[in-house]
Amino acid sequence: MVSNNAICCPQCQGQNVQLLSIILAAGTSHIQATHQAQSQSGFGPSVTVETSGRHQTHLAASVGPPPGKRLLGPVILTGVGAIILYDGLKLMNTYWGVDWTRFFIGAIFITVGVIGFVRHWKFNVAQYDKLEEWRRTWMCHACGTRFIP
Numbered sequence: 001m002v003s004n005n006a007i008c009c010p011q012c013q014g015q016n017v018q019l020l021s022i023i024l025a026a027g028t029s030h031i032q033a034t035h036q037a038q039s040q041s042g043f044g045p046s047v048t049v050e051t052s053g054r055h056q057t058h059l060a061a062s063v064g065p066p067p068g069k070r071l072l073g074p075v076i077l078t079g080v081g082a083i084i085l086y087d088g089l090k091l092m093n094t095y096w097g098v099d100w101t102r103f104f105i106g107a108i109f110i111t112v113g114v115i116g117f118v119r120h121w122k123f124n125v126a127q128y129d130k131l132e133e134w135r136r137t138w139m140c141h142a143c144g145t146r147f148i149p
């Protein structure tokens, strides 16, 4: 059966091409390495050194997907602002009136939180298109050209 993989590099016509997501997965691995380390004199007992962690090749790191932004931070900021604001308004029925310091601090927190949330949200929406594009992007191992077939 003939392979259907007719995708080739538009630059050099090479067939050694891969999806960026596959390069990323192939270049990212969890390593568990054990090696013997002899003491410097060469006589003492050898020490077993164990290394573990996430290993990523430079190539894999360079083809990572576009990052998104977390929405939790602005939400927390807005929540804290609401609590401070509420706290400031609680005094309304006392002869102190509204605690304007807390009122303004709370209002500022809420404003910054809401603006941050909208900004991050818009950023993520924009990134989503890039992510979709990234999913369809291939890279040529011969010349490094990135392309969408």
Ligand SMILES: [Zn+2]
Binding pocket: 009, 010, 011, 012, 013, 014, 140, 141, 142, 143, 144, 145
């Ligand atoms: Zn190429």
